[in-house]
Amino acid sequence: xxxxxxxxxxxxxxxxxxxxxxxxxxxxxxxxxxxxxxxxxxxxxxxxxxxxxxxxxxxxxxxxxxxxxxxxxxxxxxxxxxxxxxxxxxxxxxxxxxxxxxxxxxxxxxxxxxxxxxxxxxxxxxxxxxxxxxxxxxxxxxxxxxxxxxxxxxxxxxxxxxxxxxxxxxxxxxxxxxxxxxxxxxxxxxxxxxxxxxxxxxxxxxxxxxxxxxxxxxxxxxxxxxxxxxxxxxxxxxxxxxxxxxxxxxxxxxxxxxxxxxxxxxxxxxxxxxxxxxxxxxxxxxxxxxxxxxxxxxxxxxxxxxxxxxxxxxxxxxxxxxxxxxxxxxxxxxxxxxxxxxxxxxxxxxxxxxxxxxxxxxxxxxxxxxxxxxxxxxxxxxxxxxxxxxxxxxxxxxxxxxxxxxxxxxxxxxxxxxxxxxxxxxxxxxxxxxxxxxxxxxxxxxxxxxxxxxxxxxxxxxxxxxxxxxxxxxxxxxxxxxxxxxxxxxxxxxxxxxxxxxxxxxxxxxxxxxxxxxxxxxxxxxxxxxxxxxxxxxxxxxxxxxxxxxxxxxxxxxxxxxxxxxxxxxxxxxxxxxxxxxxxxxxxxxxxxxxxxxxxxxxxxxxxxxxxxxxxxxxxxxxxxxxxxxxxxxxxxxxxxxxxxxxxxxxxxxxxxxxxxxxxxxxxxxxxxxxxxxxxxxxxxxxxxxxxxxxxxxxxxxxxxxxxxxxxxxxxxxxxxxxxxxxxxxxxxxxx
Amino acid sequence: xxxxxxxxxxxxxxxxxxxxxxxxxxxxxxxxxxxxxxxxxxxxxxxxxxxxxxxxxxxxxxxxxxxxxxxxxxxxxxxxxxxxxxxxxxxxxxxxxxxxxxxxxxxxxxxxxxxxxxxxxxxxxxxxxxxxxxxxxxxxxxxxxxxxxxxxxxxxxxxxxxxxxxxxxxxxxxxxxxxxxxxxxxxxxxxxxxxxxxxxxxxxxxxxxxxxxxxxxxxxxxxxxxxxx
Numbered sequence: 001x002x003x004x005x006x007x008x009x010x011x012x013x014x015x016x017x018x019x020x021x022x023x024x025x026x027x028x029x030x031x032x033x034x035x036x037x038x039x040x041x042x043x044x045x046x047x048x049x050x051x052x053x054x055x056x057x058x059x060x061x062x063x064x065x066x067x068x069x070x071x072x073x074x075x076x077x078x079x080x081x082x083x084x085x086x087x088x089x090x091x092x093x094x095x096x097x098x099x100x101x102x103x104x105x106x107x108x109x110x111x112x113x114x115x116x117x118x119x120x121x122x123x124x125x126x127x128x129x130x131x132x133x134x135x136x137x138x139x140x141x142x143x144x145x146x147x148x149x150x151x152x153x154x155x156x157x158x159x160x161x162x163x164x165x166x167x168x169x170x171x172x173x174x175x176x177x178x179x180x181x182x183x184x185x186x187x188x189x190x191x192x193x194x195x196x197x198x199x200x201x202x203x204x205x206x207x208x209x210x211x212x213x214x215x216x217x218x219x220x221x222x223x224x225x226x227x228x229x230x231x232x233x234x235x236x237x238x239x240x241x242x243x244x245x246x247x248x249x250x251x252x253x254x255x256x257x258x259x260x261x262x263x264x265x266x267x268x269x270x271x272x273x274x275x276x277x278x279x280x281x282x283x284x285x286x287x288x289x290x291x292x293x294x295x296x297x298x299x300x301x302x303x304x305x306x307x308x309x310x311x312x313x314x315x316x317x318x319x320x321x322x323x324x325x326x327x328x329x330x331x332x333x334x335x336x337x338x339x340x341x342x343x344x345x346x347x348x349x350x351x352x353x354x355x356x357x358x359x360x361x362x363x364x365x366x367x368x369x370x371x372x373x374x375x376x377x378x379x380x381x382x383x384x385x386x387x388x389x390x391x392x393x394x395x396x397x398x399x400x401x402x403x404x405x406x407x408x409x410x411x412x413x414x415x416x417x418x419x420x421x422x423x424x425x426x427x428x429x430x431x432x433x434x435x436x437x438x439x440x441x442x443x444x445x446x447x448x449x450x451x452x453x454x455x456x457x458x459x460x461x462x463x464x465x466x467x468x469x470x471x472x473x474x475x476x477x478x479x480x481x482x483x484x485x486x487x488x489x490x491x492x493x494x495x496x497x498x499x500x501x502x503x504x505x506x507x508x509x510x511x512x513x514x515x516x517x518x519x520x521x522x523x524x525x526x527x528x529x530x531x532x533x534x535x536x537x538x539x540x541x542x543x544x545x546x547x548x549x550x551x552x553x554x555x556x557x558x559x560x561x562x563x564x565x566x567x568x569x570x571x572x573x574x575x576x577x578x579x580x581x582x583x584x585x586x587x588x589x590x591x592x593x594x595x596x597x598x599x600x601x602x603x604x605x606x607x608x609x610x611x612x613x614x615x616x617x618x619x620x621x622x623x624x625x626x627x628x629x630x631x632x633x634x635x636x637x638x639x640x641x642x643x644x645x646x647x648x649x650x651x652x653x654x655x656x657x658x659x660x661x662x663x664x665x666x667x668x669x670x671x672x673x674x675x676x677x678x679x680x681x682x683x684x685x686x687x688x689x690x691x692x693x694x695x696x697x698x699x700x701x702x703x704x705x706x707x708x709x710x711x712x713x714x715x716x717x718x719x720x721x722x723x724x725x726x727x728x729x730x731x732x733x734x735x736x
Numbered sequence: 737x738x739x740x741x742x743x744x745x746x747x748x749x750x751x752x753x754x755x756x757x758x759x760x761x762x763x764x765x766x767x768x769x770x771x772x773x774x775x776x777x778x779x780x781x782x783x784x785x786x787x788x789x790x791x792x793x794x795x796x797x798x799x800x801x802x803x804x805x806x807x808x809x810x811x812x813x814x815x816x817x818x819x820x821x822x823x824x825x826x827x828x829x830x831x832x833x834x835x836x837x838x839x840x841x842x843x844x845x846x847x848x849x850x851x852x853x854x855x856x857x858x859x860x861x862x863x864x865x866x867x868x869x870x871x872x873x874x875x876x877x878x879x880x881x882x883x884x885x886x887x888x889x890x891x892x893x894x895x896x897x898x899x900x901x902x903x904x905x906x907x908x909x910x911x912x913x914x915x916x917x918x919x920x921x922x923x924x925x926x927x928x929x930x931x932x933x934x935x936x937x938x939x940x941x942x943x944x945x946x947x948x949x950x951x952x953x954x955x956x957x958x959x960x961x962x963x964x965x
Contacts, residue, residue, distance in 0.1 A: 153846045157877070158787040160748025244746050244790025336745060421846045423877040425942050425949055426785075428752045442947070557947060 001034030001359060011035075015042035021373055028367045036305045036353065036360045040368065043271035043309060044278060047533050050372040053499040054531040057512045061526045062519050067488050068527055074195060075116040075267065076186075077527025079488045081553050085443065086190045087450055088122035091130075091183035091493040091549040093532035097238040098180040102147025106180050107155040107241040108313055113184040114159065115267035118250050119316060121194040121257050122186025125427065126441045127156045129166040129182050130454045130493070130547040134175030136410050136730060141170070144178055145418075146731065151241075152182070153421040158243035159250065162430050163422035165439035166454050170410045173458075176537030181493040183549040185452055187443055194257060196266040198284035198319040198345050203263060205277070205288060205343035206325070208332050209249050209315035212273070213298035215239050216311025245314040245337070252335040253316065261324035268315040274308045276317040277343075278351060282369030284319075287348035292355040296338040304353060304360035319345060379505035385463035388583035388597030395661045400706060400714045402591050402661070403635050408722035409590045410730075412632055417727040435644065436563045437482040437628055440554065449554035451485035457631070458543035460599035463584050465507045465544050469514025470602040474669060476550040477522045478628040481611040482672060484561050484618035485552030490519065492529035492548055497541025499533045507544040508533075515546060521604035522611075524550065561618045563627040565645030568702035570624065571681040572638065573674050576610050577694045578655045579634050579666025586632045587665035600667050606693075607670040613693045614672055622684055625675030635664040635708075637673045638698070642706055643720055651699035652709040664708075675701060737964040739765035739780040742808065744799045749785035749821065749941065756941040757782065760957040770802035779964040780817045781808055783824030785877075785939060795838060795880045796826030805831055817861050817960065818933045822878055825925070825935030834928055834935045835893070836885035841878070842918025848877040850949075851916055853924055853938060854904045857897045860931045865959030871908050872952035874938035876916060876924075881937040883919035883926075893926055901925030901936050 012022045015038055025033055025041050033041065047053060063071035069086055070078035076090035094109025114124050129152055134141045156163045161184070198205075216239035256262065264284060266276040273295070281288040292307050302310075320328055325341060332339035346352070351368065353361040364371075396402035406412055419434040431449060432440035438453035455476040461468025473490065480487040492515065497504040519525055535542040554560055582588055583597020617623045625645065629637045635651075642649050653660035676684050681697065688695040705713035739757045743750045750767065757765045757780075766776045775781070788799035799805070805827075812818045812833045820828035828834045841847055855863050855870045866872070885893065893899050901924035905914040915922045917937075925936025940953030 150845070157846055157848075157879075158746070158748075158790065160786065242790065244787060244792070247748065247787070248745055420849050423846070423848045425848065425875045425939070426749065426752070426877060428755060428942055428945065428948055430949075431947050 003358065004034035007032055007035065007038055011038065015039065016046060017042055021045060024373065028364060034360060036308055037363055039305050039309050040274050040361055040363060043274055044368040045372050048270050049275055051531055052373050053375050053377050053533060054508065055374050056376045057509055060512065061516045063525050063527065065489065065523060065525045068525055069190065071527050072529060075119050077489060077491055078193060079527060079551065080190065081443065081448065084190050086188055086193065087185055087551050088117050088120050088188055089183065089185040089491055089551055090116050090528040091181055091491045091547060092116065092530040093493050093495060094180045094182060095178065095495065095532050095535055098148055099178050101238040102144045103151040104238055104240050106148040106151030108239045109180050109182040110152055110155040111241045111243065111246050111313055112269050113182045114161065114246065115269065117184045117186040118253055119194065119265050119267045120188065121192050122188035123254060124161045124184050124186040125429065126185045126439065126452055127161050127163040127182065128452055128454050128549060130456065131166065131168045132174045132179035132458065132545060133170050134178065135172040136170055138175045142731060148180055149418050149421055155241055155243045157423040159247045160426050162424050162426050164424055164430055164441060165434050165452055168415055168418060169458065171458065171543060173543045176540065177535045177542050179495050179545055181547045183454055183491065185450060185551055192257060194262055194265050196264050196280050196283050198264045198280040198286050198288065200263065200345055201286065201347045203322055203345045204320050204325055204341045205290065205345065206318045206320050206328065207295060207315065207340045207342045208318065209337055210242065210245050210312055211296040211298040211338055212307055212310050213312045214302065214306055214310060217306060217309045239311045239313050241313050248335040248337055249314050249316065252332050252337055256328055256331050259327060261320055261328050263319040263321055265316060265318040268317055270311065272309065272311045278365060278368045280317065280319060281351065282365045287346035287350045287365065288343060289346050289352045290343035292353060294340050294342040296340050304355040308353065377499050377505045378502045379509050380502045382465050382506045382510050385596065385598050390582060393582060393588065393592060395659055396591060398711055399635060399661055399664050399708050400711050403639055404714060404719060404722045406586060406590050406632055406636060407639055407719060408726050410726060411586050411590065412636060413726035414724045415727065416724065417731055431557050432483065432560065432562055437479040440483055440557065440560055442557050447556045447558065449557040449560060451480045451483040451552040451554055452550065453479035454547060454549045455479060456545055456547045458545045459584050459595060461511055461544040461546065463599050465510035466514035467599050467601060468544065469511035469546055470518040471599065471669060472546050472548045473515050473518035473522065473524060474602050474607050475630055476548040477524050478611060480550050480552035481614055482561065482626045482628045483554065484559055484615060485554040486615065487522065487524050487550055487552040489525050489527040490548050490550040492526060492546055493532065494529065495532045495535050495542060495545040495547065497536045504541055511544055511546045518602065518604055522608055559619060561623060561626045563641050563644050564625055565641050565647040565649065565675050565701040566624040568647060569678045570701040571676040572649060572651060572698040572701060573676055573681065573684055574634065574671065574696045574698050575614060575674055575688060575693060576671030577668055578658055578696060579663040579668050580658055581666045581668045582662055585665060585667045600669050602669045609691060610670050610672065610693050613688060613691050617674065617684060622676065622680055623674040624677055627673050629671040629673060633665040633667050634673065639706060639719060641673060641675065642716060643723060646716065647701050648703035648705045648716055649699060649701050650707040654696065737761050737780060737961045738778045739782060740768050740776055740778040741765045741782045741784055742768050742770065742804055744770040744788040744802060746788040746790055747784050747786035749939065752941045753782050753784040753821065756944050756957050759944060760961045768804060770799065770804050772804050773807065775807040775811060780819065780960055781811060783820040783827050785822030785824060788823055788827065796823060796830040799827045800830035809833060812933045815930060815932050817964065819862060820935040821939060821941065822937055825937055826880065828933060828935040833933045834926055835889050836883055838880050839882040839884050840880050841882050846879040847916050850875050851938060852904050852906055852914060853901045854908050856899050856902055859897065860900060860927050860934060861960055861963040862934045862956055863900060863959065864963060865955040871904065873950055874940055874952055875942050875949055876938050878937055881917040881919065883923045885920060890920055894921065896929060898927045898929065899923055900927050900934060901938065
């Protein structure tokens with residue numbers, strides 16, 4: 001290749017390729033690669049792009065169902081929502097960039113996931129996110145929270161897509177490696193879905209969007225390496241987002257999609273021009289030839305290497321039907337965006353790149369796509385946490401006192417400081433904003449609603465990755481169910497440490513196994529996802545964190561339920577078994593300062609029948625408030641319902657076999673608290689018994705206090721103050 | 737009532753505004769692209785919310801120089817009702833159809849929440865359907881809603897009854913705690929001297945449906961429809 005330096009083994013290592021992988025490169029090419037080719041192999045074979053360590057396990061997940069239109073492998077997954085409409089959604093990580101530069105890292109994470117959705121023809125209707133930060137007292141945490149939240153808001157608010165839900169956790173295991181997982185959900189017509197595959201020979205390959213600069217070069221490789229103390233030097237690999245251009249790109253793409261002009265379209269995300277061109281050509285079984293002189297450039301003197309690896313944001317690659325270039329160009333011109341024909345499809349099955357008239361790369365596409373290395377990495381069975389010896393846990397002086405402490409602790413304190421910085425109401429369809437179980441967004445112009453939730457409990461996953469994987473899927477399903485919606489499918493974002501360590505690979509394998517079991521049992525298949533490995537700093541891995549993002553369908557939003565207590569005198573009923581399990585609970589963590597014990601087991605059969613029963617109760621209008629029981633247990637759930645409705649409650653724990661604090665704070669799975677309008681309780685109790693779901697009468701809603709039999713009541717106002725002050729005070733620097 | 741919604745690159749509440757107008761008038765408004773030099777013959781011009789030109793340079797500054805804004809300015813001077821919501825308010829200030837400026841929120845954060853507002857005058861086509869002194873709840877969603885004007889301008893706005901919407905507490909009192917963004921005199925929305933040009937930071941178009949954000953914005957659109965029928 002013209003002008004390429006001699007490749008040394010040091011350069012190979014800098015590009016993250018092993019000796020074996022480099023041998024595979026030279027065998028494939030039959031010669032030494034050029035520097036540009038080395039760069040292309042490096043990003044395409046990075047963990048981020050190739051899923052080389054995870055693929056063998058991901059294949060075990062269920063991906064089919066009558067509702068599934070498109071499963072994993074495309075830009076996003078697609079499920080049918082009836083009436084010729086579909087929901088298109090995916091979640092993706094932007095962990096490493098967000099730790100290095102929180103605002104831009106988080107912002108471009110949101111931008112990237114929205115492009116994955118609108119590149120398929122959907123208008124995004126909701127953004128969600130799952131965030132994990134280090135311990136509050138860690139010196140970097142406050143800065144990272146502020147930057148990530150501002151970045152998510154700054155991008156989503158500007159594009160005009162409501163951010164409607166998510167979850168935020170703090171744990172010292174994320175001190176050096178935060179997690180920013182962004183999810184986007186869009187809606188499209190089922191007859192107007194666009195896929196990535198190119199086809200035909202001689203069809204124009206078109207570049208649209210922002211110009212290419214030197215930003216983000218090697219982002220995919222960075223995202224596939226561990227961090228160390230020199231990580232700050234990687235700041236130049238973080239991309240810079242421009243949500244304004246994204247908004248223009250969104251409108252221009254959707255406008256062009258109204259015409260019959262696009263054969264295939266793919267956003268330029270990680271590994272930019274390289275991965276978008278390779279994926280389109282590989283999926284379509286064609287070749288592709290690019291002339292980099294035609295690429296719109298922001299800087300002068302860029303090399304082929306830099307252009308192929310740039311991760312400049314807000315760009316798309318399309319293959320158009322021949323002859324449609326002029327019409328398409330007019331649309332992008334109207335929106336003030338670059339439009340350039342930069343190549344054509346070929347019948348060679350190769351990626352051929354020219355720059356300044358010189359050949360810079362000539363690679364068989366198969367080696368970059370399906371033929372990329374795949375590893376069945378060695379793994380060991382995770383060491384499971386021992387069951388908690390309950391005799392070592394003393395009861396609290398007062399249940400309500402413990403509750404107040406827990407509600408004000410970082411794990412459970414109100415997230416309003418965060419979501420008040422997100423535009424949640426734009427679009428006029430947000431019917432259930434953050435603060436409940438799942439967010440509900442109406443499908444524009446219809447009575448239907450999409451219920452969405454993001455869930456995972458990393459401390460459970462650490463103690464028992466398989467149960468933790470099951471629990472993440474089950475909780476997401478439960479949260480969607482609690483609105484009355486039927487869960488349709490999920491997307492995942494699997495955040496783990498270094499897969500080359502057998503312990504980490506064991507966590508990954510077990511978590512995916514558990515996820516698969518739950519997804520199968522609950523008919524909640526996986527339609528898209530993302531894997532983020534190497535989340536380690538100086539050899540310390542994060543907690544295994546398989547974030548699950550689910551989407552469900554409400555056929556009529558008028559039938560939806562939320563968590564708020566509605567009226568004095570409503571009966572509170574526990575659906576599901578009594579609390580009995582304190583291992584890994586927030587009670588232990590917050591009140592006793594302990595993290596030991598096994599996590600609660602997920603009884604998938606019990607989960608399914610309880611959830612199906614809840615959906616029937618909501619559908620019949622038999623309940624007016626529903627909240628799933630998760631972090632913190634039953635008493636926390638009741639407190640959240642009371643605060644949401646601004647109505648007190650008076651409850652008692654009547655199981656004589658189990659200490660009341662364990663009933664109050666046990667985190668047993670598959671459970672809900674429901675509010676039943678006056679006079680309806682007997683019917684609900686009888687119906688539950690008829691379908692074999694355990695139930696227990698808890699008490700009544702009413703008043704302005706929370707009461708537990710035998711204790712001094714606490715005022716809702718006091719509880720609200722405890723719940724709402726921690727995060728704003730923390731962010732204002734008032735405490736660690 | 738025939739209405740036009742002006743659409744700029746980066747407008748993102750244009751559909752919401754159009755939906756509200758369609759719902760109240762029964763017919764969709766004309767969507768007018770910013771590069772146009774012509775306004776259709778309409779009874780109402782709406783400049784919707786968004787991040788026109790990415791808020792780059794200064795909020796509303798670039799949109800104010802769009803070709804269509806000359807027509808909007810002349811229509812506003814002629815007495816055609818002009819409604820600027822959120823970024824639309826910022827644009828109207830930049831065109832000088834309205835006095836003052838919208839600065840970054842005092843907290844420096846983007847704020848999205850419901851606010852309590854008092855309708856200080858019903859002597860505009862926008863507020864004529866509200867009872868005198870009505871208290872309403874509308875959502876806000878902005879980063880730059882901190883209304884600023886010099887003392888003389890503030891005195892003139894107050895003296896001439898041109899403060900139309902004000903942030904208040906639940907009891908209707910103008911208190912600092914009710915001010916979400918640091919606006920002078922808790923001002924949320926103002927009118928021009930003739931009362932036909934209104935800019936406000938809250939979003940009435942997001943409050944026309946009990947399922948999504950209450951209905952306190954309904955009377956604004958219904959009142960316009962009646963007045964301009």
